[in-house]
Amino acid sequence: MNFDDTPQEAAFRAEARAWIAANAPKQYEEELRKSSLGRVQLKNANILEVAKAWQKKKADAGWACLHWPKEYGGRGASPIERVIWQQEEGPFGRLSAMFIIGHGMCGPTMMAFAREEHKRHYLPPLASGEKIWCQLFSEPAGGSDVAGLRTRAERKGDEWIINGQKIWTSGAHYSDYGILLTRTDPTVPKHKGLTMFFLDMKSPGVEVRPIKQASGQSDFNEVYFTDVRIPDHQRLGEVNDGWNVSLTTLMNERMSIGAGVSTGFPELFEFCNSLMLEDGPAIEDRSVRSRLANYAVKASGLKYTSMRAISALSKGERPGPENSIGKLVAGSMIQEVAMYALDLQGAAGVLSGTDAELAGKFQAMLLRAPGTRVEGGTDEIMRNIIAERVLGLPGDIRVDKDVPFNQIPTKGRA
Amino acid sequence: MNFDFSDEQKQMRDEARKFLSEQCPPKAVRTVLDGKAAYDRDLWRGLAEMGFLGVAIPEQFGGAGAGHLELCVIAEEMGRALAPVPFSSTVYLAAEALMLAGSDAQKQKWLPKIAAGEAIGTLALFEGKGNPSPKAIKLTAAGAALNGTKKPVPDGAIADFAVVAARTGSTGRDADISLFLVDLKGSGVEVKELTNLDPTRGQAELTFTNAKAEPLGATGEGWGIITQVLDRAAVLLAFEQVGGADRALEMGRDYALDRIAFGRPIGSFQAVKHILADMYVSATLARSNCYYGAWALSTNAAELPEAAAAARISATQAFQHCAKNNIQVHGGMGFTWEFDCHMYYRRANATALGLGSVSYWEDALIDRMRKKNAAA
Numbered sequence: 001m002n003f004d005d006t007p008q009e010a011a012f013r014a015e016a017r018a019w020i021a022a023n024a025p026k027q028y029e030e031e032l033r034k035s036s037l038g039r040v041q042l043k044n045a046n047i048l049e050v051a052k053a054w055q056k057k058k059a060d061a062g063w064a065c066l067h068w069p070k071e072y073g074g075r076g077a078s079p080i081e082r083v084i085w086q087q088e089e090g091p092f093g094r095l096s097a098m099f100i101i102g103h104g105m106c107g108p109t110m111m112a113f114a115r116e117e118h119k120r121h122y123l124p125p126l127a128s129g130e131k132i133w134c135q136l137f138s139e140p141a142g143g144s145d146v147a148g149l150r151t152r153a154e155r156k157g158d159e160w161i162i163n164g165q166k167i168w169t170s171g172a173h174y175s176d177y178g179i180l181l182t183r184t185d186p187t188v189p190k191h192k193g194l195t196m197f198f199l200d201m202k203s204p205g206v207e208v209r210p211i212k213q214a215s216g217q218s219d220f221n222e223v224y225f226t227d228v229r230i231p232d233h234q235r236l237g238e239v240n241d242g243w244n245v246s247l248t249t250l251m252n253e254r255m256s257i258g259a260g261v262s263t264g265f266p267e268l269f270e271f272c273n274s275l276m277l278e279d280g281p282a283i284e285d286r287s288v289r290s291r292l293a294n295y296a297v298k299a300s301g302l303k304y305t306s307m308r309a310i311s312a313l314s315k316g317e318r319p320g321p322e323n324s325i326g327k328l329v330a331g332s333m334i335q336e337v338a339m340y341a342l343d344l345q346g347a348a349g350v351l352s353g354t355d356a357e358l359a360g361k362f363q364a365m366l367l368r369a370p371g372t373r374v375e376g377g378t379d380e381i382m383r384n385i386i387a388e389r390v391l392g393l394p395g396d397i398r399v400d401k402d403v404p405f406n407q408i409p410t411k412g413r414a
Numbered sequence: 415m416n417f418d419f420s421d422e423q424k425q426m427r428d429e430a431r432k433f434l435s436e437q438c439p440p441k442a443v444r445t446v447l448d449g450k451a452a453y454d455r456d457l458w459r460g461l462a463e464m465g466f467l468g469v470a471i472p473e474q475f476g477g478a479g480a481g482h483l484e485l486c487v488i489a490e491e492m493g494r495a496l497a498p499v500p501f502s503s504t505v506y507l508a509a510e511a512l513m514l515a516g517s518d519a520q521k522q523k524w525l526p527k528i529a530a531g532e533a534i535g536t537l538a539l540f541e542g543k544g545n546p547s548p549k550a551i552k553l554t555a556a557g558a559a560l561n562g563t564k565k566p567v568p569d570g571a572i573a574d575f576a577v578v579a580a581r582t583g584s585t586g587r588d589a590d591i592s593l594f595l596v597d598l599k600g601s602g603v604e605v606k607e608l609t610n611l612d613p614t615r616g617q618a619e620l621t622f623t624n625a626k627a628e629p630l631g632a633t634g635e636g637w638g639i640i641t642q643v644l645d646r647a648a649v650l651l652a653f654e655q656v657g658g659a660d661r662a663l664e665m666g667r668d669y670a671l672d673r674i675a676f677g678r679p680i681g682s683f684q685a686v687k688h689i690l691a692d693m694y695v696s697a698t699l700a701r702s703n704c705y706y707g708a709w710a711l712s713t714n715a716a717e718l719p720e721a722a723a724a725a726r727i728s729a730t731q732a733f734q735h736c737a738k739n740n741i742q743v744h745g746g747m748g749f750t751w752e753f754d755c756h757m758y759y760r761r762a763n764a765t766a767l768g769l770g771s772v773s774y775w776e777d778a779l780i781d782r783m784r785k786k787n788a789a790a
């Protein structure tokens with residue numbers, strides 16, 4: 001058991017560190033370091049441009065999507081090398097936020113199911129950040145139950161005609177491409193009539209409407225499809241086998257979301273370390289210490305759980321559904337941490353933005369936190385996954401499993 | 415980086431599990447639970463023969479000289495099996511104190527006996543209510559004679575010797591405390607067995623009246639040694655707790671698969687599934703904190719005090735959480751003496767207190783993190 005680099009790993013680390021030192025946009029380092037929670041913003045620059053420039057620079061030097069094969073814009077690096085890179089990239093890694101869905105979910109799905117010429121054409125600009133991708137799965141009628149989606153794809157010669165609506169599509173408003181899950185056969189049970197495609201978001205008939213979130217920002221969208229045409233060669237996987245294709249995406253989603261999830265603990269610890277209460281420093285108060293300690297062991301527990309996963313990965317073992325715990329634990333924790341940080345501020349905790357303590361960092365965290373517990377699989381779905389796939393408990397009784405999709409009821413209370 | 419046990423260590427875990435499943439089934443635990451024996455002597459002898467008692471003791475003192483990582487994997491199995499033997503007091507407390515502070519002669523006298531299963535040792539620290547603190551130590555040492563009372567002392571009624579914390583100064587500082595080795599079979603020692611939450615492990619009161627003792631470590635260094643011993647023991651006991659938590663989770667899972675209510679296995683109800691999923695989460699977080707503790711212990715890293723506190727808190731919470739919800743999943747059956755659930759519940763709550771309670775370790779963790787932060 002050790003945390004030491006092997007000689008090859010040490011050499012890789014030195015190379016990465018030197019390259020980052022020479023090339024990273026250091027003028028933003030301090031701001032990036034501070035803006036760790038939720039949304040990354042820069043005062044005097046457009047975050048999208050800065051992020052794209054950094055990604056392109058990395059790609060040109062062979063430091064983008066490290067674990068992808070070289071021919072698709074990656075480096076063919078080992079899992080450990082990828083982790084070392086992340087450690088060295090530090091705060092600059094936060095510039096990757098808008099590429100996470102493309103790199104973490106769309107890319108791997110394309111790699112597994114797209115034609116070779118498409119992979120060579122689309123993956124390198126995805127790796128380099130020149131093109132941004134989104135994931136068009138959820139619909140008003142299907143979020144947790146994504147197989148309940150209704151967007152139709154009908155075949156017409158060598159094309160498919162798409163009609164319907166997606167919702168909650170993160171980044172659709174700045175995306176160039178998307179992977180799209182559709183219904184191709186409503187007369188068979190729901191999991192058996194789905195098909196996956198990728199498409200150009202600028203295709204005629206695609207309309208993106210931003211949704212204002214509860215937090216006040218607009219990071220996700222509704223996307224409407226009206227007679228949108230997709231050539232059959234952009235189909236991913238077999239017709240009506242879209243469910244299996246989507247499992248690849250979702251498995252990767254859990255990996256990429258779980259790995260980098262923040263808990264809010266370092267921020268809370270730092271806050272308590274400098275906060276003065278009426279009776280003295282907050283950190284010397286026993287009740288504060290008790291709360292902090294409980295968060296501390298969850299944060300370290302998650303950190304070392306992911307180290308164990310990385311060790312397993314580096315030995316060629318496949319990371320399993322146990323990675324679901326990352327998002328499950330961190331989601332509620334970040335919410336509680338935010339509430340506690342406000343509690344410590346007393347009545348002034350109600351203020352937000354620049355009127356608040358630390359420019360409203362914890363208030364923003366509080367308002368963003370509910371989304372974390374829903375996106376990428378809700379807490380309840382995560383618990384079901386752990387119970388069924390890790391512990392081997394029976395699946396839910398599925399009343400719609402063998403019913404043709406077009407005969408499933410669509411309303412709860414009449 | 416390899417943040418995992420080696421194949422040899424995992425093999426040792428498998429051996430320990432096999433040995434304990436044969437030599438320490440729940441029936442054996444119940445013999446001690448029901449008061450028919452103070453501890454399982456056959457198991458103790460067997461553990462010595464397997465080399466488990468001296469696994470971290472150097473070869474020159476009769477041990478296997480393997481190391482603390484090996485001891486961690488064995489500790490996990492001991493916790494899983496609820497082994498009713500004085501393993502934690504003898505191996506984590508007494509042997510560690512000797513290895514840290516003992517003279518060559520003291521090591522030579524006791525360590526080989528520990529490894530051979532011929533001596534049981536313990537640490538006599540507490541004097542009634544309260545957490546580890548130099549202020550709480552009133553027992554005095556005048557020359558080589560001890561006077562005062564210690565309780566609770568784990569396995570005190572069956573121990574052959576104890577490491578005793580005594581007051582040798584009155585400045586109000588840590589340097590007032592020194593450690594002594596006492597042969598409990600000698601004169602001036604009165605032993606009284608106490609009842610406790612977990613009868614599979616004993617607790618006692620030891621009263622010393624001019625009891626003959628020899629210093630362990632230098633005068634005035636007792637508190638520093640105790641702190642180190644507690645940190646080490648915290649990691650090792652945390653592995654026992656994780657072993658217990660995992661077993662309680664398995665018991666709950668198995669019962670949920672077998673028990674039918676409302677025409678379905680109760681494990682198909684989400685309310686039950688989610689209880690079990692949360693048990694898995696706490697056990698997993700605890701295991702990961704323990705691995706970090708194991709790394710820090712085995713390399714004697716500067717991070718050990720922090721890692722030990724985190725492992726201790728996390729594993730205590732996980733064992734308590736899994737043990738209580740295992741009973742819940744068992745319904746009325748879980749509340750019977752006949753089912754084993756309560757043995758895990760008892761052990762979970764007893765081990766939560768032995769080295770100082772969770773609130774003590776919470777305080778210690780944040781104190782240590784803060785000091786590290788200030789130093790950085």
Ligand SMILES: Cc1cc2nc3c(=O)[nH]c(=O)nc-3n(C[C@H](O)[C@H](O)[C@H](O)COP(=O)(O)OP(=O)(O)OC[C@H]3O[C@@H](n4cnc5c(N)ncnc54)[C@H](O)[C@@H]3O)c2cc1C
Pocket residue numbers: 101134135136137138139140141142143144145167168169170171220371372374375376377378379380381384396684
């Ligand atoms: C910030 C954010 C970003 C997102 N980005 C994207 C994106 O880029 N692309 C995309 O496709 N989607 C995206 N989503 C959608 C997300 O995947 C869904 O919101 C999520 O899967 C939940 O689906 P739903 O909103 O339809 O809620 P529902 O599924 O209707 O759930 C409502 C409640 O019922 C519970 N529930 C539902 N089914 C069960 C069950 N079987 N057992 C127990 N409880 C159950 C849920 O846990 C929840 O509490 C995003 C969501 C958010 C919040």
Ligand SMILES: Cc1cc2nc3c(=O)[nH]c(=O)nc-3n(C[C@H](O)[C@H](O)[C@H](O)COP(=O)(O)OP(=O)(O)OC[C@H]3O[C@@H](n4cnc5c(N)ncnc54)[C@H](O)[C@@H]3O)c2cc1C
Pocket residue numbers: 673675676680683685686742743744745746747749
């Ligand atoms: C101290 C004590 C005194 C008692 N006294 C009496 C008495 O005087 N007279 C008498 O008749 N009975 C008595 N009982 C029995 C008591 O009513 C039952 O133990 C209780 O109803 C649970 O039933 P069970 O033990 O069969 O557990 P089970 O029903 O098998 O439950 C096991 C687990 O499954 C869960 N579960 C079961 N069904 C569902 C479901 N549909 N949805 C979600 N979760 C579910 C339960 O919550 C529990 O966690 C007593 C029990 C105790 C502990």
